Amino acid sequence: MNKPTTHQTPDSTRLDPFEQQLARALRRVDVRADTARKFLALAAEAEQTRAAQGSGPRLVKLSNGGRVLAFPRLGPHARAWGTGALAAGLLLSATLGGVHLEHRQQQVRAEREFQAAERIENRTLQQIRQQVEQAGIPLD
Amino acid sequence: MPFAVTEFRRLIEQHQRMVFSIALRVTGEYGTAEEVAQDVFLELHRGAHKLESEDHIRFWLRRVAVHRATDALRRAARQPATDAEEWLETDFAPPGPAAPVPPAVEARLEDLLQSLPEPLRVAIVLRYQEDMLPDEIAALLNQPVATVKSHLQRGLQLLRRKAATTLKEYVRE
Numbered sequence: 230m231n232k233p234t235t236h237q238t239p240d241s242t243r244l245d246p247f248e249q250q251l252a253r254a255l256r257r258v259d260v261r262a263d264t265a266r267k268f269l270a271l272a273a274e275a276e277q278t279r280a281a282q283g284s285g286p287r288l289v290k291l292s293n294g295g296r297v298l299a300f301p302r303l304g305p306h307a308r309a310w311g312t313g314a315l316a317a318g319l320l321l322s323a324t325l326g327g328v329h330l331e332h333r334q335q336q337v338r339a340e341r342e343f344q345a346a347e348r349i350e351n352r353t354l355q356q357i358r359q360q361v362e363q364a365g366i367p368l369d
Numbered sequence: 370m371p372f373a374v375t376e377f378r379r380l381i382e383q384h385q386r387m388v389f390s391i392a393l394r395v396t397g398e399y400g401t402a403e404e405v406a407q408d409v410f411l412e413l414h415r416g417a418h419k420l421e422s423e424d425h426i427r428f429w430l431r432r433v434a435v436h437r438a439t440d441a442l443r444r445a446a447r448q449p450a451t452d453a454e455e456w457l458e459t460d461f462a463p464p465g466p467a468a469p470v471p472p473a474v475e476a477r478l479e480d481l482l483q484s485l486p487e488p489l490r491v492a493i494v495l496r497y498q499e500d501m502l503p504d505e506i507a508a509l510l511n512q513p514v515a516t517v518k519s520h521l522q523r524g525l526q527l528l529r530r531k532a533a534t535t536l537k538e539y540v541r542e
Binding site for chain 2: 247252253254255256257258259260265268271275
């Protein structure tokens with residue numbers, strides 16, 4: 230799979246001596262053992278990251294020292310379900326909020342009507358009382 | 370979904386020399402090349418499900434390695450001050466018949482590569498390190514073939530000129 234380092238490919242036969250020397254100078258370099266270990270550690274690290282991402286929200290340290298809560302990236306199906314659930318929640322909240330508001334408005338209207346009726350009744354009673362007193366009829 | 374860890378390990382082991390060598394030759398710095406290669410492999414892990422074959426993976430790795438390496442190079446602003454055009458117009462005499470270069474100069478050629486402007490360096494690395502043909506390089510870099518050929522020609526001219534100077538100094542020493 231890797232290209233051979235000897236550059237003995239058919240194409241290299243068309244290289245002039247300087248180019249051949251350049252090709253030899255630019256052979257792929259061997260990766261040092263510690264570098265290879267770093268690369269292979271990526272595999273384990275990537276797997277851990279994937280596992281952590283699947284387990285729920287986690288704190289991520291920023292370069293400036295701060296921390297933010299990071300939520301796992303959702304797959305397309307989860308995103309679709311999440312969007313639907315969010316929309317349904319908003320719709321339910323709006324509906325319930327509307328019903329509650331209407332009940333509150335009806336309550337206020339009823340209170341006002343009751344207070345108005347009470348005032349009218351008091352005024353009527355007062356007038357009757359005055360008329361009775363003027364007629365000289367004792368009320369007690 | 371990223372692929373299995375064992376498969377990822379196999380791809381790293383298989384391609385680490387290629388990715389690291391491209392990064393090293395383009396950036397000219399071991400530590401930066403290490404970081405670039407790690408970035409490339411992480412990106413491979415995230416996007417490997419879209420890659421369809423070994424050839425596709427190799428093509429993708431080369432392309433991403435070149436892009437990440439040139440990004441790192443620009444960030445570090447480590448490009449050589451010498452402009453290729455100035456070299457060619459003011460200081461370059463057309464080369465005569467190609468003369469063999471002593472083996473000791475091979476080691477210097479790698480250093481001389483770092484003095485080339487970035488586009489020429491990338492083309493030279495892909496042509497002589499990766500043994501890619503100009504049309505393959507053009508496809509990888511998404512550039513016209515004529516541009517790639519021009520970069521290769523100019524890069525080679527600069528290297529021949531600089532190698533000739535270096536060779537004289539080396540022989541005197």
